[in-house]
Amino acid sequence: MTVTRAPAETLSVLDRSNSYIGKTVPRPNLDRLLQGRGQYVSDLELPRMAHVVFLRSPYAHARIVAIDADAARRMSGVIAIVTGRELEAVITPWVGVLSHLKGLKSAPQHAIAVDRACWQGEAVAAIVATSRAAAEDAMEHVVVDYEELETVTDMRTALDPATPVIHSALGDNLAFERTLNAGDVDQALSDSEVVEADFVFGRHTGVTLEPRAVVADWNAAEARLTIYQGTQAPHMVQNIAALHLGLREAQVRVVCKDVGGSFGIKVHIYADEMATYALSKLLRRPIKFVADRVESFNTDIHARDHRCRGRIGVKPDGTITAFEIDDLTGIGPYSMYPRTSAIEANQVVNLVGGPYVTANYRARARVVFQNKNVMCQYRAVGHPIACSVTEGLVDLAAAKIGMDPVEIRRRNLIPDDAYPCASPSGMKFEQLSHHASLAKLLQMMDYDALRAEQAALRARNIHRGIGIASFIEVTNPSAAFYGVGGAKISSQDGVAVRLDAQGSVICQTSITEQGQGSESLTAQIVGSVLGVSMDRVRVTLGDTDNTPYGGGTWASRGAGIGGEAALQAAKALRQNILDVAAAILQSTPAGLDIVNNSIVNAVDGAPRIELNELARIVYFRPDTLPPGVQPELMATRHFVPRQYPFAFTNGVQASWLEVDTETGFVTLLKHWVVEDCGTIINPQLVDEQIRGGVVQGLGAALFEKCIYDERGQLTNANMADYLVPMSGEMPDIEIGHVVSPTQETELGAKGAGEAGTAGAAAAVANAVNDALRPFGATITEIPLTPQVILTALGRI
Amino acid sequence: MSAPVSVSLLVNGEPIDAFVLPRLNLADFLRENLRLTGTHVGCEHGVCGACTVRLDGEIVRSCLMLAVQAQGASVETIEGLSDSGEIADLQAAFRERNALQCGYCTPGMLMTAQDLLKQMPVPDRQAIREHLSGNYCRCTGYQAIVDAVEATAKTRAGRPA
Amino acid sequence: MKAAAFAYARATSVVNALELLAAHGDKAKVLSGGQSLMPAMNLRLISPDILVDIGGLAELRGIAVRAGVLIVGALTRHVDLLRSPEIALYAPLLRDAVAHVAHPAIRNRGTIGGSLAHADPASELPACVVALDAMIVVRGPSGERRIAATEFFKGIYETALSPDELLVAIEVPVAGQGSTFFFQEYARRHGDYAVVGLAARAVVAAGRFTDLRLGFFAIGDRPMLAAAAGRLINASVTSALLAEAATALADELDPQEDQQATAAMRRHLATVLLRRCVAALLARPDLEAGVAR
Incomplete structure (x- = not known):
């Protein structure tokens, strides 16, 4: 591990003899999941619970002329069949816009389509029955008279005057456009060698292994709705459900226990989930919706469907003089709610060229409507696009001037001593470590030896490639992300910590757990700061009734923001405990410490009183405390970053792979990542976040794509045809770290959840092009399928 | 015609007699009728591996089998393998190596890994990857799982007979 | 999705299974291992009225x-x-x-x-x-x-x-003296359906094929025994002859296009398989690079 900056003085609170910070400790409560005793929403059953399935439009764009559900209503087990028009009385429509994304527009979206369906898969009726199977039986007998409308599918022609406008009230199919012009791009390019390429990205989706699932339970007697949902943002769900159902937030409780994968898929508000809440209210009983796999493909948000023209200017000495991009993306018929579907393109504009010193940067991004499933934020939002375009261009520039890909990066990456600084797009960087990271990567992969091996194999007609990709990543977002645009999405998080009557600690946090290790990092921080062993710290999360208010877990924010709140709360409780201890022991708080669950002398560590004894006195014999002492063995703290809108992280990845130039098949041999997420709370958890993220990026690079036909039909909406990465094709991934803690928090942690995904595809694409260099082929499209590679090689 | 059919089987060693509709698949029978929710459903078309259980000692996809087809068979689920202690070492290795994140694939992954270790006491990494290649995990990137299975194999191999 | 309702009959013998099939005609489906049938039923792509389960028939094992x-x-x-x-x-x-x-x-x-x-x-x-x-x-x-x-x-x-x-x-027919086999397929991932595959049986004597049966799959609407193999039987296989056979193979194939591959790609991969198969069966690595363009 390379530390670019000495940890701040204030970090000492973490640097205690029994600290868990920086240590690999197993996550608490894993046995539950290992023994099949998890509590996922799909496992949940409540008394009187009914099941809903949604009849979904088979057309990408159609007017709903009539719905005849009479025969279906009479079928066995059917409780109700509800149309969009009927549900409108219970739940109001919404529009997915944010005011800080200037000009972003969208149309009102209903929980169930009213009059018109705008993508294949949009719900047009809900069938509620005693079982999922009975509801599906009835669904086959609901007759919908559709009038098929002209579809808009190709993003490239969505803005043509001849193309129909999906929402006529909006005037055109342009949802959002952003331009940026920094420095003097024209001048810079006119003095340089210019390389240009079109980068094409497949439409992906998250394919969480547990599909989206919700049980909504309206208790009419309590006038209260309990929503059990696999979500990353319980308070956001609470706010929005209340808003559109005409309830006060206090009337809505959101409970989120185990979640079978999220990755940004489960941070949005989906129409069918809103419909499920509304159906529960309408029918006054618990309603369960679990998407099946086909529905997941057709309705879980998609992402990454971009076409981006990129240009780079380079001098013969390797100096990069300018970047220019023109990005286009199609987001489906609606901007998603409430985070909107303009963020990804916005991020692309923010991030292209970000690792490099170049001051000249021009960008345009356009976001268009089309009759396909909705697109929105998915793990590493915009980063894979920005990174693939930037790093692809850098490699093309290097090839143009005959420079090694590593050398051109050395000459252009922002120097490690240049911080704080800002990118041409205005992103503020506190402290990054591109050069230290690259140096570490080259050492880990033994770059020179690998190049020699590559050359030797090439002579034997074996074609291997090395691809490098530097990246930056947005983490710890402040209110700048959503709040300033008017979304009621909290950027702050809260943690409450209390000592129980036996000296154990109960900790409630507003961040959520989907397997990242939120519980673990919270317990590690709280245990370390308090001096309590981790097995005595119990963490509660995922329940709006029982946690402080906060944002949840998304955008790589749990450790950095929720972790800092935990640290501050634990510090406050520690002070409170020491105050009481001082009163009991006739000492001073400063003269005492807490180590291994006991109050000890700060000077010599001699044990004075165990925490359980202190708790016993406080809770059961307060009469023995000195007069005027009122112990507060509970403390709550909240935290939100204020100084930097985002805590940027950085890193670099490398891929080593082999291309069978006869068949076009790629074999991934090895992958390396060096990442700098600041203070590392649990090295194993960080590494596993990165590995998982890398493999999602590798899936994008080689396999994953939602394939639509020209009529807007998704043609591979199943797991046999949408190819996710499986163990047989994935390489081992070696991970190294550079540590530049953020000074904005005492903890110093930045996010690590999306770094892997940000750069993996770029590294693979560069490696494939490196392997194909003797053939003069260059590919700037992912997924890199055998078909794409054979075509580029001219074999077919 | 599609009336309930009687089925008798052993589930985790316990005799079960039930009347089930022919269309009920084994995964739903385990989850909904017996409340053994450790067997997960991820795709219902036999691709994801989350519903993997053991039938007469061999792993199968419980979503690709009707409950009535289990007549006379012995079915074992993650709950059974956990309670018997058969895979305690494998579970410990998964815990140590953080070979699970959301945990949804984990029961199927453990079933499949144990199946490999029974057939091939000391598999190499490629053999582990191939045997697990029908079990989808979106969280881990697989390496930690491969490590945990490899570590368990080595420990078992080193154990005196 | 859940399968649509159906009736279930556990066949007690082959005769009993045939009686059930005779009684229900094309409304019945035979349930054997179910590994292709069940996914299709779970997706409601097919909804037979009755399943005839032959899984218990020892006489078929x-x-x-x-x-x-x-x-x-x-x-x-x-x-x-x-x-x-x-x-x-x-x-x-x-x-x-x-x-x-x-x-x-x-x-x-x-x-x-x-x-x-x-x-x-x-x-x-x-x-x-x-x-x-x-x-x-x-x-x-x-x-x-x-x-x-x-x-x-x-x-x-x-x-x-x-x-x-x-x-x-x-x-x-049991493999005779000199019989050798070759199996290879190109699939996107382990266990996926092949993009193109080849199952071959050959008899090799003195460096020549005395018999060669090339069963290609995923290249049309059914497995295909390639006639082009005939050109390589009882002949001295050279790169030129192999190239000729590859051309003949490409001509006789009529592959379908799908999400994995165009017809042209399937033709191409079939010729690569042919070359690799022949090189492997004759133990002649020199033939492998023969027809690359």
Whole structure:
């Protein structure tokens, strides 16, 4: 591990003899999941619970002329069949816009389509029955008279005057456009060698292994709705459900226990989930919706469907003089709610060229409507696009001037001593470590030896490639992300910590757990700061009734923001405990410490009183405390970053792979990542976040794509045809770290959840092009399928 | 015609007699009728591996089998393998190596890994990857799982007979 | 999704199964291992009125060798083919192919009879039985008949089986002296259906093919025995001759286009497979790079 900056003085609170910070400790409560005793929403059953399935439009764009559900209503087990028009009385429509994304527009979206369906898969009726199977039986007998409308599918022609406008009230199919012009791009390019390429990205989706699932339970007697949902943002769900159902937030409780994968898929508000809440209210009983796999493909948000023209200017000495991009993306018929579907393109504009010193940067991004499933934020939002375009261009520039890909990066990456600084797009960087990271990567992969091996194999007609990709990543977002645009999405998080009557600690946090290790990092921080062993710290999360208010877990924010709140709360409780201890022991708080669950002398560590004894006195014999002492063995703290809108992280990845130039098949041999997420709370958890993220990026690079036909039909909406990465094709991934803690928090942690995904595809694409260099082929499209590679090689 | 059919089987060693509709698949029978929710459903078309259980000692996809087809068979689920202690070492290795994140694939992954270790006491990494290649995990990137299975194999191999 | 409702009949004998099929005609589906049928039913792509479960019929199990013929019962599972000493000895092509079929949990249920009767043009075993010149044994109301594997497959999911017949066994001539086999497929991931595959049986003597049967799959609506193989039999195989055979192969193929590959890509991959197959069978690495453009 390379530390670019000495940890701040204030970090000492973490640097205690029994600290868990920086240590690999197993996550608490894993046995539950290992023994099949998890509590996922799909496992949940409540008394009187009914099941809903949604009849979904088979057309990408159609007017709903009539719905005849009479025969279906009479079928066995059917409780109700509800149309969009009927549900409108219970739940109001919404529009997915944010005011800080200037000009972003969208149309009102209903929980169930009213009059018109705008993508294949949009719900047009809900069938509620005693079982999922009975509801599906009835669904086959609901007759919908559709009038098929002209579809808009190709993003490239969505803005043509001849193309129909999906929402006529909006005037055109342009949802959002952003331009940026920094420095003097024209001048810079006119003095340089210019390389240009079109980068094409497949439409992906998250394919969480547990599909989206919700049980909504309206208790009419309590006038209260309990929503059990696999979500990353319980308070956001609470706010929005209340808003559109005409309830006060206090009337809505959101409970989120185990979640079978999220990755940004489960941070949005989906129409069918809103419909499920509304159906529960309408029918006054618990309603369960679990998407099946086909529905997941057709309705879980998609992402990454971009076409981006990129240009780079380079001098013969390797100096990069300018970047220019023109990005286009199609987001489906609606901007998603409430985070909107303009963020990804916005991020692309923010991030292209970000690792490099170049001051000249021009960008345009356009976001268009089309009759396909909705697109929105998915793990590493915009980063894979920005990174693939930037790093692809850098490699093309290097090839143009005959420079090694590593050398051109050395000459252009922002120097490690240049911080704080800002990118041409205005992103503020506190402290990054591109050069230290690259140096570490080259050492880990033994770059020179690998190049020699590559050359030797090439002579034997074996074609291997090395691809490098530097990246930056947005983490710890402040209110700048959503709040300033008017979304009621909290950027702050809260943690409450209390000592129980036996000296154990109960900790409630507003961040959520989907397997990242939120519980673990919270317990590690709280245990370390308090001096309590981790097995005595119990963490509660995922329940709006029982946690402080906060944002949840998304955008790589749990450790950095929720972790800092935990640290501050634990510090406050520690002070409170020491105050009481001082009163009991006739000492001073400063003269005492807490180590291994006991109050000890700060000077010599001699044990004075165990925490359980202190708790016993406080809770059961307060009469023995000195007069005027009122112990507060509970403390709550909240935290939100204020100084930097985002805590940027950085890193670099490398891929080593082999291309069978006869068949076009790629074999991934090895992958390396060096990442700098600041203070590392649990090295194993960080590494596993990165590995998982890398493999999602590798899936994008080689396999994953939602394939639509020209009529807007998704043609591979199943797991046999949408190819996710499986163990047989994935390489081992070696991970190294550079540590530049953020000074904005005492903890110093930045996010690590999306770094892997940000750069993996770029590294693979560069490696494939490196392997194909003797053939003069260059590919700037992912997924890199055998078909794409054979075509580029001219074999077919 | 599609009336309930009687089925008798052993589930985790316990005799079960039930009347089930022919269309009920084994995964739903385990989850909904017996409340053994450790067997997960991820795709219902036999691709994801989350519903993997053991039938007469061999792993199968419980979503690709009707409950009535289990007549006379012995079915074992993650709950059974956990309670018997058969895979305690494998579970410990998964815990140590953080070979699970959301945990949804984990029961199927453990079933499949144990199946490999029974057939091939000391598999190499490629053999582990191939045997697990029908079990989808979106969280881990697989390496930690491969490590945990490899570590368990080595420990078992080193154990005196 | 959940399967639509259906009735279920557990056949007690082959005769009983045939009676059930006769009674229900094409409204019935035979349930063997169920590894292709169940996904289709769970997705409600098909909704048979009744399933006739033949899974309990011991008479359809087992692998035996009689009078130079390997007899494989229809209910022989993929995993049985993988582990059988008789298969390893007399028809190792089947063993080699099965390693590419899906995943262990699927191979523990899927049967050879089910796979052949399902007749997915991208699946491995149909091509193997074509390459092995096997006979498919079928029983119906009027008794038993034997259909040459080359005549059995009629199209995508279509075979010479009529709805009232049951596939009961496969008869494979045992591998003779000098017989060698080759199996390779290009699939996107382990266990996926092939983009293009080749199952081959050859007899090699003195560096020449005295027989060569090339069963390509995933290149059309059914497995195809390539006529182009004829050009390589009893000939001195040179790069030029192999190139000629590859051209002939590309001409006789009429591949379909799908999400994995265009027709042109399938033709190309078939010729790559041909080259690699011939090089491997003749142990002539020099031939492998022969026809690269």
